[in-house]
Amino acid sequence: MIALDQHPSGRHFLQIPGPSPVPDRILRAMSLPTIDHRGPEFAVLGKRVISGMQQVFQTRHPVVIYAGSGTGAWEAALSNLMSPGDAVLMFETGQFASLWHRIALRLGLKPEFLGVPGTDPATGLPWSWRRPAQPDLIEARLRQDRGHAIRAVCVVHSETSTGTISDIAAVRRAIDAAGHPALLLVDTISGLGCADYRHDEWGVDVAMAGSQKGLMMPPGISFNALSPKAIEASKAATLPRAYWAWDEIVEMNKGGYWPSTPNTNLLYALSEALDMILGQGLAAVFARHQRWGEAVRGAVRAWGLPIQCADASAHSPVLTGVVTPAGIDADALRKLIHERFDLSLGTGLGKVKGRMFRIGHLGDSNDLTLMAALSGVEMGLKLAGVGTAGSGVQAAMDFFASHPQQPALQAAA
Numbered sequence: 001m002i003a004l005d006q007h008p009s010g011r012h013f014l015q016i017p018g019p020s021p022v023p024d025r026i027l028r029a030m031s032l033p034t035i036d037h038r039g040p041e042f043a044v045l046g047k048r049v050i051s052g053m054q055q056v057f058q059t060r061h062p063v064v065i066y067a068g069s070g071t072g073a074w075e076a077a078l079s080n081l082m083s084p085g086d087a088v089l090m091f092e093t094g095q096f097a098s099l100w101h102r103i104a105l106r107l108g109l110k111p112e113f114l115g116v117p118g119t120d121p122a123t124g125l126p127w128s129w130r131r132p133a134q135p136d137l138i139e140a141r142l143r144q145d146r147g148h149a150i151r152a153v154c155v156v157h158s159e160t161s162t163g164t165i166s167d168i169a170a171v172r173r174a175i176d177a178a179g180h181p182a183l184l185l186v187d188t189i190s191g192l193g194c195a196d197y198r199h200d201e202w203g204v205d206v207a208m209a210g211s212q213k214g215l216m217m218p219p220g221i222s223f224n225a226l227s228p229k230a231i232e233a234s235k236a237a238t239l240p241r242a243y244w245a246w247d248e249i250v251e252m253n254k255g256g257y258w259p260s261t262p263n264t265n266l267l268y269a270l271s272e273a274l275d276m277i278l279g280q281g282l283a284a285v286f287a288r289h290q291r292w293g294e295a296v297r298g299a300v301r302a303w304g305l306p307i308q309c310a311d312a313s314a315h316s317p318v319l320t321g322v323v324t325p326a327g328i329d330a331d332a333l334r335k336l337i338h339e340r341f342d343l344s345l346g347t348g349l350g351k352v353k354g355r356m357f358r359i360g361h362l363g364d365s366n367d368l369t370l371m372a373a374l375s376g377v378e379m380g381l382k383l384a385g386v387g388t389a390g391s392g393v394q395a396a397m398d399f400f401a402s403h404p405q406q407p408a409l410q411a412a413a
């Protein structure tokens, strides 16, 4: 723990795309006493958070809550559904798709990694890390798989390493158009609670989410949303699974309990987060993040810097990736901004390390916290000697002033 007298004054600006800033009322909810996880009050809490999460995932089917991180939710989905050596088709959208691919390898599966080929000559960055998943490529690959060896298609909905949203409904249509029985697995770990996600309507079989991104909570719990087809498939799958096994958890969840000790205080936080998100209404929550994303992208364009996601229809409401000019180390810039202004920005990961940074616009934020964050970035760019085309701060101020938030959107925040 940092010594108290070393704490900078005021609030740290946690502008990374998860963990996101946690609202005070969620932190306070966590300070309630821990209760007996086999006692009668617990069942009320357990049932409440499960039914709330079904609303957030927009599903009528079971949602499994784990004490674990998003990585655990990836492993849970694959280990419940797959058998050793199964082929899975994964789409490379960035670092999180790559890490999920590595989990599949470690579990003894045969993942095939599809991606947009080539390199963008302007930035030298791989196109696959600047674009969303491509339904036409997925459909073409599935059509070749006449023996239906591919067991699942795995797509990251909100690619947190780049700031790109993939069109999950279009991926579903591509699988159906190919007449292929593969399961559809979707990582919406950073998307849920920021970007529209419709589990049942989009025909997703398993979705993964985590607490520390759009749900505005500290890290520590993660989720699998299931479909009836996924539950059926899990009965025949033979990869070993113990802690992550859905069957025991789903059975005990019917009474509001878990087979092992759940993360009681984080479930208080989840209950509070659900009150905030569902109280505001999902449509309002999504609109709020879209508006923040537009403001931040307006700032980046005014600076004259490329946005990591090159496809305007796939820009993320969760975060914006900013590509730095050639010769400017994005991590040195981040370090400078942190030291001077107590502002944390997301690092470039994997293939884009040092070439870009990420501005999160999720969690406990508002127009003025985002203005402060953009001010910190703009000052940092100047100090690092990055010549900008104009003021991003001014562009964002103009945007916020001319695009008032709908009154209903302010109500429950």
Ligand SMILES: *Cc1c(COP(=O)(O)O)cnc(C)c1O
Binding pocket: 018, 069, 070, 071, 072, 096, 156, 158, 159, 160, 187, 188, 189, 190, 210, 213, 219
């Ligand atoms: C954060 C994140 C993960 C990993 O979750 P952990 O909680 O760090 O294990 C996976 N996928 C996406 C898209 C993420 O944003």
